[in-house]
Amino acid sequence: MRDQLASPGEERARVLGSARRYFRQRMQLGFDHIYKSPPSQSDLAYKEKLIRELYQRIKDCSRCPLHSTRNHFVFGEGSSNARIMFIGEAPGRDEDLQGRPFVGRSGKLLTKMLEAINLRRADVFIGNVLKCRPPQNRDPRPEEISLCEPHLHAQLAIIQPRLICTLGRIAVQDLLQTTAPLRKLRGQLHDYQGIKLIATYHPAALLRNPSLKRGAWEDLLFLRQEHDRLVE
Ligand code: URA
Numbered sequence: 001m002r003d004q005l006a007s008p009g010e011e012r013a014r015v016l017g018s019a020r021r022y023f024r025q026r027m028q029l030g031f032d033h034i035y036k037s038p039p040s041q042s043d044l045a046y047k048e049k050l051i052r053e054l055y056q057r058i059k060d061c062s063r064c065p066l067h068s069t070r071n072h073f074v075f076g077e078g079s080s081n082a083r084i085m086f087i088g089e090a091p092g093r094d095e096d097l098q099g100r101p102f103v104g105r106s107g108k109l110l111t112k113m114l115e116a117i118n119l120r121r122a123d124v125f126i127g128n129v130l131k132c133r134p135p136q137n138r139d140p141r142p143e144e145i146s147l148c149e150p151h152l153h154a155q156l157a158i159i160q161p162r163l164i165c166t167l168g169r170i171a172v173q174d175l176l177q178t179t180a181p182l183r184k185l186r187g188q189l190h191d192y193q194g195i196k197l198i199a200t201y202h203p204a205a206l207l208r209n210p211s212l213k214r215g216a217w218e219d220l221l222f223l224r225q226e227h228d229r230l231v232e
Contacts, residue, residue, distance in 0.1 A: 018177065021071050047080040050158045058131075058154075063147040064138070066132035072099030076127030076155060083117070083230060084223070085161040086110070087152070089170040089202065090130035090140050101126045106203040113203065113216070117224040125159055127152065129171050145174055156195070162230045165196055165223055168202025187218060189226065 006014065024215050069075075074091040077100055086102075094104030102110045109123055130140045130148045140148075146195040156164075169182045175192050176185070182199060190197040200219035201212050 003192075004014075014177065039230070042051050044081045047158055047160075051080045052102040053160065054154050057153050061131065061151070062220060064132075064144045066130065066134060066144060069135050070132040071096045073131050074099055074101050074128060074133075075131060076101050076125060078121060078125035079123060080125070080159055082123065082125040082159055082161055084123075084163045084165060084227060085125045085127065085156070085159060085168060086114075086165050087171045087175070088126070088128045088167040090137075092137050092204075093133070096133035101128055102203075105207060109203040109207060113220055116217075117220050117227075119227075125155070125161065127155055129174050145170075149174070156193075161195060163223070163226055164192055164197040165219075166197065166199045168205060172197070172199040186215065187222070196226055198226065 008068060024053070045203050049124060055075050061067060061073060061231065062111065072091075072095075074095050078085075088102060088106075088110075091101065092106065094107070095101055110126070114121060127176075129152060130144055131151055132148075134140055134144070163177070166175060172190075173179060174183050175197065176190055178185070182201070186201075190199070200223070201216050204220040206212050206216055
C-alpha cells in the first residue's frame with residue numbers, strides 16, 4: 001500500500017519485495033519469460049490468446065491443498081480487454097459447482113451493481129484472489145493467497161485494466177499489501193502498480209448488512225466517475 005506514513009526507504013523495500021515475490025512466483029509457475037512484447041492496451045485478439053493459454057496452463061493447478069476439495073477451478077470471466085477488473089475473495093459454493101465467478105446470491109447482486117452504473121458483466125473482467133473454494137467458505141489463508149497470487153498477477157499483466165475495483169477486505173488488503181481495515185481504504189483512489197484501484201464492500205457483506213448499501217452506492221458512483229475519466 002502507499003502507506004502515507006511509510007518512509008522512502010520502507011516504500012523502496014516494499015516495491016522491491018513485491019517485485020521479487022512476483023518474479024519468483026512466475027518462475028515457480030513455469031513461466032520462462034515475462035511477456036516479451038506486452039499486448040498493447042487494445043490488442044484484443046492477442047490478449048484473448050494469452051488468456052486462453054494462461055487458462056490451459058493453470059486450470060489443473062494443485063499448488064495448494066484447496067485443489068483436493070474443489071469441484072471446479074474458477075479462472076474468472078469477462079473481456080480480456082476490460083478497462084475495469086472486479087476482484088473478489090474466492091469462489092463460494094455456487095461458483096465452485098459451476099466453475100464461474102460470482103454466480104450465486106452475491107453474484108446476482110454484483111451484476112445489479114454493475115448495471116446500476118451502466119456496465120455489463122461482458123464489458124468487465126470478474127475474478128478472485130483465490131481460484132478455488134475454501135471449505136465452508138472460510139477466509140483464505142495467507143499461504144493459499146501467496147500460492148494463488150501469481151495467477152491473478154498473470155491475469156492483470158495480460159488484461160492490463162486501467163481500473164481495479166476490489167470487493168471486500170481480502171482483495172484490497174492483498175493487492176495493496178496492507179492490514180488497514182476496509183473502512184479506511186474506501187473512498188479514495190489507490191495505486192496498484194500503476195493501475196487505479198477503488199475498494200468497496202463485498203456483495204455478501206451488503207446482503208448481510210443492507211445498511212452498507214448507501215456507502216457501496218457512493219463507491220460505485222466514484223468508480224463510474226473514474227471510468228469516465230479514462231475515456232475522456
Ligand atoms: N464471493 C467471492 O468473493 N467470489 C465469488 O466468485 C463468489 C462469491
